[in-house]
Amino acid sequence: MPPEPGPAGAGGGQVIGATIHQRLRSWRPGLLALLALLVLVILAQALKPPESTEPLAIDNPHSNGAKALTALVGEWGVEVDAVSTARAAREASAEGATVVLINAGRLSDEERERLASAGGDVVVLGALDNNLGGLTELTPSGVSAAPGATVSAQCGDVDAQAAGTIPAGRGSVGLGGAEGATGCFPVADGMYGYATAPLPSGGTLRVLAWPDTAMNSQLTNQGNAALAIRAIGVSKRVVWYDAAQARSRSIWDEPSMPRFLPVVLVQLTIAALALAIVQGRRFGRVVVEDLPAVVRSTETTIGRGRLYRRARDRGRAATALRAGTALRLGKRLGLPTGAGRGELIDALCRDGRLRPADVDRILYGPTPPDDRSLSDLAAQLDRLESEVHSS
Secondary structure: OOOOOOOOOOOOOOOOOOOHHHHHHHHHHHHHHHHHHHHHHHHHHHHOOOOOOOOOOOOOOOOOOOHHHHHHHHHOOOEEEEEOOHHHHHHHHHOOOEEEEEOHHHOOHHHHHHHHOOOOOEEEEOOOOOOOOOOOOOEEEOOOOOOOOEEEOOOOOHHHHHHOEEEOOOOEEEOOOOOOOEEEEEEEOOEEEEEEEEOOOOOEEEEEOOHHHHOOOOOOOOOHHHHHHHHHOOOOEEEEEEHHHOOOOOHHHOOOOOOOHHHHHHHHHHHHHHHHHHHOOOOOOOOOOOOOOOOOHHHHHHHHHHHHHHHOOHHHHHHHHHHHHHHHHHHHHOOOOOOOHHHHHHHHOOOOOOOHHHHHHHHHOOOOOOHHHHHHHHHHHHHHHHHHHHO
């Protein structure tokens, strides 16, 4: 009868795992190192300024970005933020912000019409290959000035007059049938590099036909900086919207969704994982138990033989005897495990004492027809193995 288990911790055989405090104490160095590494990663990411390579992006410090322009207007107390949806741009415009719109042709006529009626000023950067329908009756055109040309304001707009002259780019904008529109920096008859027009909401639309005017690499050329700053710096807040980089609205963008919710969800997930690690069940050390009975290998072999005899399965018994003998002989002779029938027979008969026909009959012959023949086969296999071992 197995012994009765003793009390916990009394040495009676019962294994108890470490307590929570013991686990935390043993894990403390690793947890502290992991926490320190996590803090360093978070600080590195937080202190690293965001950087983009998208053209005219406000966080793009490269030649095709607009980071320098946003920094300049920021010095005048203007707040500049980027938005990623047309809805966010309209909501900011309704609050009085100026919307800087890039790739306006990516919006639908309905979206441009809603933006025109939102309430704030709109500045369009780039007219070439863009459709302004719904936003204004100003018409973009591919008519351009000569490469490297410089154009002057030649209009009554105070912002254009402050800029004086600017380098011309590709494309232009026509006034079309827009009421109250003003065109400046003409490149051809009725085609301009800069135009303004009133919006239905009471705001003002400003179209800079050449987006290069606002880029970092061109901002210091002639009057580019003056024109760009005065065009977008009218209000105290500017939202930057690139319709080509717009993303679809998700549940996280809904006004009813608290902004702190994603952070709270992440913290709850981390807390749940930590609790699972600390409170998780441990199985302890492997416990070695005495077997209720010890069965010798000879008894197992005899019992299997009796089962074969009772079932009269001489074929399976003969196959097992031959396979075991062939495996042991192959190892003895140094043959690979996958050696074939011919290789084994050739290795056994190499010294000339055994005939290939006899070896083939013993190892691969027909199934014994009766128990006596099976006993004779077992004896022949034993003699064959003995001869190989003695050689």
